[in-house]
Amino acid sequence: MGGAFVAPGLINMHTHFSLSLPGPVGEELEAMDAAGIALYMADGARRTLLNGVTTVRCVAEKANADFALRRAIEGGWVQGPRIYTAGRALACTGGHGHGSDDTMECDGADAFARGVRTQIRAGADLIKLMISGGIAGEHETISTPQLSTAEMASAISTAHAWGRKVTAHAGPAGVIAEAVRLGLDCVEHGYELTPDVCREMAEAGTSLVPTLIVTRSGAFFDELGVPAWMQERSLGAGERHIASYRMALEAGVEVLLGSDMPPFWPFEGTSAAVRELEHMHAFGLDAPATLRAGTLGPARWLGIDANTGSIAEGKWADLIALAEDPLESPSALRTLDFVMRGGVVVRDDGRVRR
Template identity: 55%
Template structure:
């Protein structure tokens, strides 16, 4: 059915709901999904049924979820749909035409959506294929999560990512131009690599890679255009300089200190830890990354974990992002779910970890109340689980249905026929 055709509201009844921010789930709730794919009403079953006259009670289709738990679709804030790690993945990236690359990314996007991630923030793609894919998904030509993208990551000559998704620049003028080039292409945010990382053979994690003048040029230009800036970064001294210059978000933060985390919390700087990337030997071996990279990543693991714990203790806003492909198999689940579980293992409450994976990302993207939440007026992006992740975060492993904008894109048990192809 096309979006121009009217269809009756769908009412999901007898479900336990978590709205993306509350301290607890609410039992015996109902959700009214309108013809436009947004949530029309949500609340206690009896109250919602009493209000159905506003939507045409006789026409509404009821779907009994028999007590299943419904949560917002997940928001993964560190994704590369065209990931090109050193080794065969990078060889495939370099050997692909633009058409081949965007088709590969589209296939990944479909798998990401079916894994329960309904929104992604892309933080480094190449050849502006991300912009083309974003348009195709927006227009309904292909299935995939909502995309917010940085375009190319920005790096110095030979800097982190220069051989994959990085756009090289040097000097304040060079970085100003590179930032404007991403904005011209339609970037929703800017990502800049200010230090080395685990995937650069000729660098180390603590290698500084931008001058203060270069960082300031990126920040000033992006902020003038109303865009936020996030930074690939490892060592505390480099991150401290960037935070003092006005950085909005830190990716990875392999070597954070408590003092730096206190500064980040005071300045309102968010943190996307991507904790999976320093403990995912299974994924590295499956994708034949070189030994030097795997060894560097795993060796960074203990200090990376300490960084996450410093951020938790300091009250830094922590936002979920996997860096690993969100849908990649990992420890018996997906990289996204494992990332959230790691956050809880590091000391976050299940509720805080779930906020980091839903409404916190939406807030950072400037889409509070539109995505990452189950509230009236928000997109009907939702997941159906067997049990409550606020009681036990591993409940995310029981996900069996995914709905995006009121359309079921995964329905393992055939419960949501009324939402299949409804938009």
């Protein structure tokens, strides 16, 4: 490898290949038929892999296209990362994400149990719940609680009975604490955590995918034509978001890489996935722990650490090569010039001579 630094392929735990935010670009995506969505997602999967992300966890996709895309990648028909998916996220009527096909509306404990079983029937590897409001919902706030205790308990217990972990879009501390006590396995975003809730998460083994880039992505929103109300809510939550992340680190909560933005998206001189890792490092995680948060930590959460997440004999050869050392800084990932997935070279910027 000519003196390169070799690392495991990155694992992005908060991916939407069919992401559509408010604004003209999102409206265009929402207007696509199933075939158009599938082709759009296939292109995103290819670009994601070429940017060094060899495994993704999809946490709400449209038209069941994530299942078709997973089969196509596994069958070698299209190029992309390994996909673990939640299928459609489950929300209450009018809840976060309700206006898109990537979310299924449910009301009441029985409906949420049915929703979980529906996604598992389709092939879901995990379940995603929308338990609070968020940045992209016009008629809600980040701190709006959206699921009852009975609804959360039903969804989580049903998923666990079927051997599936549960993650939740969640902002406010109170609703997160309640879900953690009910057995929630992972929190997405965690915009408004408290030290007490972080301690509960650490004690319960509940992971956090902080998606720090979400509250510092004005240029991305401008590119998509995202309206002012959403930009103001997002950027305005930035300082509180960082404070919550630091509380989680202090409490010993395991944090994992998740970009929310498409992992491959060109952003501030690199990809969204790498920029997220840089934020995680800049706001308190040391460089080796940052690399683990993008590799072995996610592999353990997904239950695939026997096969990937680190470099060892017998594991899948999901590898990336860099000109600089990622144990010194995650910014070394900006020098990525080689990607291998399952022993097959999918990107080689001239390092290896055939």
